[in-house]
Amino acid sequence: MSKILRIGLAGCGGQTRNQLAPGLARIPSARLVACADVDASRARQVADEFRIEEVYGDAGELARSGDVDAVIVAVPHRHLKSVALSVLEAGKHLFIEKPIGLNATEGAEVAEAARKRGVVAMVGYCMRYSLSRMFIKALLEGGAVGDVAFVVAGKGGGPLGGWLAAPYAEGGGQLLFLGSHLTDQVLWMTGDDAEAVSGSVRWNAGGTDETSAYTVRLRRGAVASFTVSQATGVSYDFVDVYGTKGRVRGDWYGDVVTVQSRVIPEYAHPTVLRIPGDNLREMCHREMTAFVEAALSAGPSPIPTSDGLRVLRILDAVVASSQSGNWVRM
Numbered sequence: 140m141s142k143i144l145r146i147g148l149a150g151c152g153g154q155t156r157n158q159l160a161p162g163l164a165r166i167p168s169a170r171l172v173a174c175a176d177v178d179a180s181r182a183r184q185v186a187d188e189f190r191i192e193e194v195y196g197d198a199g200e201l202a203r204s205g206d207v208d209a210v211i212v213a214v215p216h217r218h219l220k221s222v223a224l225s226v227l228e229a230g231k232h233l234f235i236e237k238p239i240g241l242n243a244t245e246g247a248e249v250a251e252a253a254r255k256r257g258v259v260a261m262v263g264y265c266m267r268y269s270l271s272r273m274f275i276k277a278l279l280e281g282g283a284v285g286d287v288a289f290v291v292a293g294k295g296g297g298p299l300g301g302w303l304a305a306p307y308a309e310g311g312g313q314l315l316f317l318g319s320h321l322t323d324q325v326l327w328m329t330g331d332d333a334e335a336v337s338g339s340v341r342w343n344a345g346g347t348d349e350t351s352a353y354t355v356r357l358r359r360g361a362v363a364s365f366t367v368s369q370a371t372g373v374s375y376d377f378v379d380v381y382g383t384k385g386r387v388r389g390d391w392y393g394d395v396v397t398v399q400s401r402v403i404p405e406y407a408h409p410t411v412l413r414i415p416g417d418n419l420r421e422m423c424h425r426e427m428t429a430f431v432e433a434a435l436s437a438g439p440s441p442i443p444t445s446d447g448l449r450v451l452r453i454l455d456a457v458v459a460s461s462q463s464g465n466w467v468r469m
């Protein structure tokens with residue numbers, strides 16, 4: 140392959156237009172050559188804005204185009220799997236937005252197809268490119284809090300609209316939209332995995348999850364507690380990690396990290412740090428850079444589809460546990 144990655148955009152909605160395409164447009168080794176959307180006006184708008192020549196109504200057709208090396212998939216949750224499979228069947232590198240499918244069955248299909256094809260397939264967990272979240276991960280890996288004892292994390296905001304207001308089984312709700320992000324972040328930051336899950340979900344009248352509280356017992360013994368809601372008057376996004384030697388908390392809204400550590404003298408007392416410039420646009424630029432570099436060098440994937448699958452297994456378990464009242468072993 141040449142040193143330029145020729146990219147197609149499948150889905151020309153908010154995430155593509157506001158974050159992913161602008162991020163790609165700033166990468167010298169990436170070229171936006173095609174875009175597709177079932178809504179022709181959205182495809183045309185993105186094509187005009189980013190000077191894209193080929194415009195399709197069908198993402199599969201775009202994937203099969205000989206002009207494209209890689210496809211960015213950002214479509215509503217209920218279409219993620221089918222569009223991703225068409226990209227993988229065409230043998231193209233895949234960037235797929237979270238949560239990669241509606242449930243673990245769909246996630247497993249995507250992960251298996253990616254494994255078989257051997258292309259670079261990356262999941263859009265862009266919070267892994269947040270400056271403050273990367274800083275927290277580095278502190279944890281450096282032993283600033285000692286052994287992790289427990290984690291408290293939350294993410295959410297006001298009521299969801301559009302296709303996100305659909306029933307959970309059709310891809311709506313906060314668990315799939317933001318709970319997936321938050322669950323991934325905690326596993327990534329702690330470097331751990333789920334052993335068992337217990338959850339309680341409050342559903343709204345339309346069958347969409349409104350507020351969920353869930354506990355994940357991690358394999359190394361720590362517990363992580365999550366709250367994901369679309370019923371709060373303010374947007375919130377925090378991860379708070381407590382260990383045998385300290386504590387670190389990140390509040391993404393506000394660019395604030397609070398550290399207290401018995402290991403690092405300058406953080407002996409709770410210390411509030413500001414991490415400016417930690418915005419979505421820059422995060423997605425770093426994320427797109429990682430994808431382009433991985434695709435041009437034929438891997439490895441910075442965030443493999445197996446990471447998307449493990450999150451979907453946990454979300455499935457949250458819903459199952461809420462229904463049965465029992466813990467679900469992973």
Ligand SMILES: NC(=O)c1ccc[n+]([C@@H]2O[C@H](COP(=O)([O-])OP(=O)(O)OC[C@H]3O[C@@H](n4cnc5c(N)ncnc54)[C@H](O)[C@@H]3O)[C@@H](O)[C@H]2O)c1
Nearest residue numbers: 150151152153154176177178181198213214215236237265
């Ligand atoms: N990483 C993040 O922080 C972040 C933020 C927002 C959204 N997302 C994710 O991005 C994805 C898309 O969300 P969005 O906010 O852009 O939604 P959106 O509704 O704004 O855009 C989706 C677009 O996909 C098009 N579409 C639907 N089916 C299609 C198909 N089969 N082929 C081609 N186009 C199709 C729609 O017409 C629409 O233009 C979701 O997975 C969502 O979770 C991620």
